[in-house]
Amino acid sequence: MKKIDTQFSRSFSYFVTLMLILAVTGCSVKFVADYDEVTDKSVTELQRKVERFLVDIQRKVGTDEAAYSKHTGFYDEVRVDLSAIRVRAAAREKNEITLEQLDLIQKNLDNLEKLHELGFNARTKLNLCVRLLVRVSPLS
Amino acid sequence: MAIDVTKLAQDMLSAAKGVLTEKWPEIEDYAETEFKSIAENIAMIERMKLMGKITEEKARLHLEIQKNSARTVLLTVEGLGILAVEQAINAALGVIRDTVNSALGWTLL
Numbered sequence: 001m002k003k004i005d006t007q008f009s010r011s012f013s014y015f016v017t018l019m020l021i022l023a024v025t026g027c028s029v030k031f032v033a034d035y036d037e038v039t040d041k042s043v044t045e046l047q048r049k050v051e052r053f054l055v056d057i058q059r060k061v062g063t064d065e066a067a068y069s070k071h072t073g074f075y076d077e078v079r080v081d082l083s084a085i086r087v088r089a090a091a092r093e094k095n096e097i098t099l100e101q102l103d104l105i106q107k108n109l110d111n112l113e114k115l116h117e118l119g120f121n122a123r124t125k126l127n128l129c130v131r132l133l134v135r136v137s138p139l140s
Numbered sequence: 141m142a143i144d145v146t147k148l149a150q151d152m153l154s155a156a157k158g159v160l161t162e163k164w165p166e167i168e169d170y171a172e173t174e175f176k177s178i179a180e181n182i183a184m185i186e187r188m189k190l191m192g193k194i195t196e197e198k199a200r201l202h203l204e205i206q207k208n209s210a211r212t213v214l215l216t217v218e219g220l221g222i223l224a225v226e227q228a229i230n231a232a233l234g235v236i237r238d239t240v241n242s243a244l245g246w247t248l249l
Binding site: 100101105107108111112114115118121 | 188195198201205208211
């Protein structure tokens with residue numbers, strides 16, 4: 001009984017000491033990464049680039065100027081931009097949700113490109129794609 | 141028969157609410173906007189199909205864009221994980237699957 005009491009007493013002491021340390025240092029458990037201004041600005045600029053492109057394409061739909069072959073550079077450029085944003089996001093801890101969002105944006109870029117290859121229809125609501133293609137917030 | 145956008149959106153919303161009960165107050169506004177967009181997109185596809193101006197492949201791509209966008213938006217809600225979002229989206233699309241596929245004559249969902 002005396003041995004158990006001693007062991008319990010020791011364990012309890014360790015526990016109290018640990019709690020005191022945590023209280024003093026103000027430890028908190030983080031489940032997501034902190035906000036990153038650089039990523040936020042990069043995504044905002046990317047959104048502007050996509051919107052400019054889609055506004056331009058919407059105007060040209062039905063003409064040769066809207067042909068996919070004339071705009072492959074846009075998709076390559078956005079792909080490179082997204083890749084750079086993703087590399088930075090991947091370097092931050094607890095950033096899985098942002099990475100998932102960026103992957104979804106990449107998938108949507110791929111889908112938009114396929115749609116473009118098949119040919120946009122004048123009635124296609126590309127503005128919906130604009131609104132929804134790049135939505136990553138709050139960013140980490 | 142024309143797809144009822146309001147009913148479609150409401151059905152999706154109810155289904156998602158059943159999955160995300162705890163977080164619903166925070167997510168409701170986002171979910172309402174996104175499911176309305178999906179419903180409007182489906183209605184657009186239906187109109188274009190009737191005019192012979194869209195193929196099944198294009199329709200599928202349009203819908204995928206909307207679904208991915210909804211996923212992206214819902215993931216912005218703090219505390220909502222990837223799995224929970226996917227469950228909510230699946231529940232929402234599951235409840236309208238028969239209606240949409242039947243109306244369009246394509247297995248889009």
